[in-house]
Amino acid sequence: MDWFSYLTSGIGVYLGLGVFTAGMAWRVWQWVRTPKSPVRLGMFPKPRTAAGRFGKLLKDTFVAPQSFETAAMLMAFALAFHLAALAAFVGHLRLIHEFTPLVAVLGIEGMNTFAAWSGGAAGIVMLLAVLYWIGRRTFGAYRKLSTPEDYLLLALLLGIVVMGDHLRFLGGLHAATYQAWFASLMAFRPSFPPELASSATRFALDWHMLFVDAFLVYFPFSKLTHAVGAFATNLVRSSE
């Protein structure tokens, strides 16, 4: 690994995951240690039972039907982005361990084809969503609401997605190659397998990882903490 690869696809990954994990734990602790609101903040109507409230919490957080009613286009992009990001995340788990049952059914070639289609679709959806958000934030009537933080996050997402799509569509390498690199990361001896080290694709991977590392480091100190906080605030909506 050269120094740039070592920084982005080696120790940067540890740094990103470490700061993300500790940062999110710290963030949640900051919330938990602050006393709850003494006054009742719930809204009506709300379910009468705890199970009903939990169900509403899940619906409000994962589907947000009210938001869809008033901003269908934005919410469609948001839902598509989050689902695609989830799909991409699940797909990346293949780098840790091959999805053996799927390979047994599809065969390794079939699995690679399936990954190419599903990963490709997720990558395109995420790219379109990020471009839509950038456009909306830059040209919308309420653009003055946006802060530099909003653009920084969109820039990081754009970097991750563009370089990820580059790897998916132009990289020409399949999971097995990346698995070797991932195995080295998990053994705390980061290195690239020869096929990756000698490939031009390495450059795209390093930049993909640079954006990912920065994104992970920045996550706990940004509005992205809504990933956890939204559960708490949506629960308050249905609280007593």
Next chain:
Amino acid sequence: MDKQTIETMVGVLDARMNRQLKEYLDICVRCAICKDACHQYVATQDMKYLPARRAELLREIYRKYFTKTGQFLPDLYEAREPDENMLDELYESTYACTGCRRCTFYCPFSIDTAWITSISKAILIAAGRGNEMLGQLADAEIFKGDNAEMFHDSTIDGFKDIETQVREMTGNPNAEIPVDRQGADILYVALAGAHSILPAAVIFNEAGASWTLSFFESANYGFFFGDPAKAKLIADRFMNEAKRLGVKEVVITECGHAYRVAEMFYEAWAKEKMPFRVRHILEVIDEYIKEGRITVDAAAIAERVTYHDPCQIGRNGGIFEQPRDIVRSIAPDFVDMTPNRDKQWCCGGGGGIVAMEEFNDVRLKSGGKKVEQIRATGASVLACPCENCRLQINELNEVHDLGLRIVPVMELVVEAMPLLGTRSVTQ
């Protein structure tokens, strides 16, 4: 702005900080979905009325003094030291907010912007920028509580006059407006003025209820002003009266914020569980009709009637069906507005805005959605159980020539009661 003022403001924010506020301040993604939920932003397209922007002003102060990231990278996070310009914008966006929480309803994270603006009001007060009118009205209410004996005789005389009218209406020479009655089941807390006492007194008398009228009114300008200490002192007046009389329930008149203060906020402010329950008068009247304790003529109101859900009673108070059941039981031609219940548009008159002349322009503009909604029903009568909503819609009625009769629900009920007396409720 001098250092001491800033320190005072930051101290207030620190004192009011709680888990929910911190989460609301941390997680907003500024998606601006709330823009289409706010009647003021929809009417004006003015950024300062966009709910997320109202909250963003407080966030800028929060980031500056409560987050390491804001201190380290103020430009990235837009962390700002408050200055006069910021306070000007904060004042306008905060005191204009009617606290309807329609933005909270539509927010994917349910961020309670009205709760955030209530903290902004506390900061403005700390900086000497609280709304003067609301502050004076709050102080006047507290003064009345502290000097009740000064107002005693004139208030009782007023109650006696209304009692005479109740007797004329019911034809019952023993009908009464009890005050200070120990052991009554209900303490009814009205507003200043006969209109909120007379219909309720007729209904309580006809139902044979064990009740007593509070010496104090339920309106709470301390709540609108943004000072929970003052708001508590104002509510203390009738809450202490209820404790002293040993009532089973406090019944709040047709007033939105007073109901929410009594039902949702007071116990938290007082830090004690009250030995009585709180109900809205329409919950009680609905019960009386369903139990047959009062008689109403099912076809009494021949005109088409619609109903406005006041935000503090509906979305924020949970009373949706009882008023509709009441109106349907006396008006065969009832038509709901669209949208309604939890999605109801704020009329634009909440949060004390009707008492602040400086906001008249935005207030009247922001009633546009309500005007559209009312027109679409084709109704000629609007039943509305909130004083501030009625004040606002009365003005919209005049400005837009809606030809609408706007009445409290309980007044419609009394119109529908076959009373033996000669006098009508509207006389």
